[in-house]
Amino acid sequence: MLRKFALVVGAAVIAAGCSSYSRTDKAQTQISFGSSVARRGLWREAAFRFERAVQQEPNNARAHNNLAVALEAEGEFSRALAEYKRALELDPGDSYIRRNYARFAEFYTSYTRTTGKATGGP
């Protein structure tokens, strides 16, 4: 009985390991890694990861939101605006994306009003 149980647990652990390995190319993995480096303030690396996530899943609102935040941190404000808009298009009901967008819009409006142009643009 104990042997059977050990076998089942072992198989489960291996299966979990395999599934996480197979996910390395998935957007979710990029988001997870990107968010962990973002929390340490490594925004360039985070932006790279979120960009990959967006490429892999262009309709993933969370990936677009995270990319927008990373672009803001890098001073790429006009690109951040485009990403926030895309995230909201994809998931208009998400309260976190809406709050982010509202805060960004407030900042960006005053920034462009005072500078007279959208910096960080192409």
Place this chain on the structure above:
Amino acid sequence: MAPNFSSGVKRVAALVLLAVLAALPASAGVTQVKLKLPLKPRLPLRGNEKVALAPFVIATEAEKARDKRLQNVDLQAEFQRFLKKQIEKKTKLEIVELPTDLKLPTQNLSELGRSTEFWRALGTQTGAEILVSGSLEFRVEDRSGYKTEEYVSPIDGRTYYRQVYVEQTGFLFDIVFLVFDGRSGEKILQDEFKDFRQTGGRRADELQGLFENLFSLENQILNLFVARDREAERYIFTD
């Protein structure tokens, strides 16, 4: 009785646990992060230019006679001192002293912006590459008065409206910056910053109010000359 009580507690605990588990998916996978938004300087400078701080037009000069509280504040001197100190401390720009008896050609802000000859001559005379001027407005705004307030009667529970006297004083600071090229005398930037600070009562100190206004505008003023950053908070998804 005891078993009943115990099963009741268990049921409540189970409900609480269910509620917590139900709430988890909504908040799991999201974290709040702090950012420092990099703000590029608004003037296209190398960073080590020679800068001259010319006098500013004082928009509230005429009000001094009417408002005694403004008589205690030498707005021109206080602002010049503040600006000079900030530029020296937080930028690599070099401040060039101007003649103490320097007078502006006009007290009209629009005309001042068009006085190309004056600014070019001043730039040539002092060697300043950048000249800063503009206008300052500082007012003590008394907004005390009766205001309508809603209240629920503890006797009949109905909502009534009553007039209450609210004492409110605030300080309004409005600054317009004009920045000129010392070589051509041309205006290269015009910008306006405003701040209103509400204080506790009529006896609020004017100078303290002025500096509260100035400190709240400090980042924006310095951002004219150097890159600054602004703190912000955003949410990112973690999965």
